[in-house]
Amino acid sequence: MEIPFIYGKIVSDRDFTDRTQESSKLLANFLSQTNTAIISPRRWGKSSLVNKVIKLASEANSKLLFVRMNAFKCETPQEFYELFAKRTVKDLSLGVDWRDASVGEDVLNLPQLIAKKRKKKVIVCIDEFQQIGEFDQSSRFQKILRNHWQEQTDVAYILYGSKKHMMLNIFGEYGKPFYRFCDMMFLPKIDNQDWQEYITRRFSETGKAISPELSGKLADIVDNHPYYVQQLAQYTWLRTPRKCTEDIVQSAFQSMLDSLNLQFVNLMDSLTEKQRGFLCAICDGVRNFSSVETLSRYRLGTSGNIRIMKNALIKRDLIEVSGSIVDIQDPVFKQWILKEYYSI
Numbered sequence: 194m195e196i197p198f199i200y201g202k203i204v205s206d207r208d209f210t211d212r213t214q215e216s217s218k219l220l221a222n223f224l225s226q227t228n229t230a231i232i233s234p235r236r237w238g239k240s241s242l243v244n245k246v247i248k249l250a251s252e253a254n255s256k257l258l259f260v261r262m263n264a265f266k267c268e269t270p271q272e273f274y275e276l277f278a279k280r281t282v283k284d285l286s287l288g289v290d291w292r293d294a295s296v297g298e299d300v301l302n303l304p305q306l307i308a309k310k311r312k313k314k315v316i317v318c319i320d321e322f323q324q325i326g327e328f329d330q331s332s333r334f335q336k337i338l339r340n341h342w343q344e345q346t347d348v349a350y351i352l353y354g355s356k357k358h359m360m361l362n363i364f365g366e367y368g369k370p371f372y373r374f375c376d377m378m379f380l381p382k383i384d385n386q387d388w389q390e391y392i393t394r395r396f397s398e399t400g401k402a403i404s405p406e407l408s409g410k411l412a413d414i415v416d417n418h419p420y421y422v423q424q425l426a427q428y429t430w431l432r433t434p435r436k437c438t439e440d441i442v443q444s445a446f447q448s449m450l451d452s453l454n455l456q457f458v459n460l461m462d463s464l465t466e467k468q469r470g471f472l473c474a475i476c477d478g479v480r481n482f483s484s485v486e487t488l489s490r491y492r493l494g495t496s497g498n499i500r501i502m503k504n505a506l507i508k509r510d511l512i513e514v515s516g517s518i519v520d521i522q523d524p525v526f527k528q529w530i531l532k533e534y535y536s537i
């Protein structure tokens with residue numbers, strides 16, 4: 194039996210909702226060799242989008258070659274160079290294995306050399322690129338990358354990553370090496386309208402039924418978050434004999450919360466008591482964190498703490514701040530705090 198709705202993997206074809214606008218913008222950047230940075234929280238669909246656009250671009254232009262790497266595990270420039278060399282050699286099928294471990298910054302020129310030699314264009318896609326911000330002497334390394342890459346006329350770079358504050362640190366700060374190096378793309382979530390259409394269609398393709406209205410509600414419960422919508426849709430689908438009802442969606446959501454419980458408990462345990470209080474205040478919709486009443490109700494200490502806590506939680510990607518609005522980044526974590534944590 195085919196089980197629809199995939200989460201936790203790169204999705205493609207039937208499991209990929211349109212993302213028409215984002216796909217065509219990124220495709221245009223690929224075809225015009227425009228360096229691009231893509232930023233969104235994790236599990237919003239960056240890797241899947243890049244994957245899809247690589248396919249579209251290779252269909253549209255046979256002169257394009259692709260190198261893909263994931264910088265997630267790189268901890269030093271040396272490791273970055275080694276992986277860069279290895280992936281370039283593998284993806285551009287040079288027919289040799291990369292064994293030389295003593296590589297240095299020269300390997301950054303490999304894609305350009307190959308592009309020239311083969312009279313092709315190369316697109317290098319680097320996932321979890323924010324990782325380079327963690328290297329010792331990161332600015333120095335960023336300068337080296339930029340110096341090599343900006344000279345290359347036949348190679349474009351697609352640099353994407355999940356940690357917004359770190360990506361913005363690299364790309365958004367005046368005077369830093371990567372400032373203005375890339376076209377910046379902030380990947381949004383997927384629209385509720387798209388989810389409605391997609392969920393309804395996948396149910397009906399697999400012999401079950403759900404109304405568009407209920408599909409929309411399902412996506413709403415998890416705030417249209419791509420990974421969670423797929424997860425909740427799968428839980429719901431598995432519980433649906435033939436026709437889905439609102440009760441089924443609710444019980445699927447409860448079971449999803451149960452399955453995430455331990456993970457969220459551990460996450461809470463890793464925070465200080467004040468940070469936990471701060472998260473609870475956010476969940477309760479508090480706006481003015483420094484008021485005497487809020488400070489005492491949530492045991493936040495002095496108002497001077499607020500800034501420190503905010504920064505610590507931004508660094509851990511737990512909260513999002515836009516202007517004066519502070520929110521919990523993970524919509525299911527937020528509901529878990531409201532529904533489960535308060536009753537512990």
Ligand SMILES: Nc1ncnc2c1ncn2[C@@H]1O[C@H](COP(=O)(O)OP(=O)(O)O)[C@@H](O)[C@H]1O
Binds near residue numbers: 210239241421423424
């Ligand atoms: N275009 C899409 N259509 C449907 N589901 C998607 C889409 N993009 C992402 N998802 C869902 O989100 C999950 C995470 O996607 P992924 O591409 O790995 O995100 P990221 O690279 O931003 O962490 C996927 O496993 C899938 O469940």
Ligand SMILES: [Mg+2]
Binds near residue numbers: 236239240241320
């Ligand atoms: Mg990814």
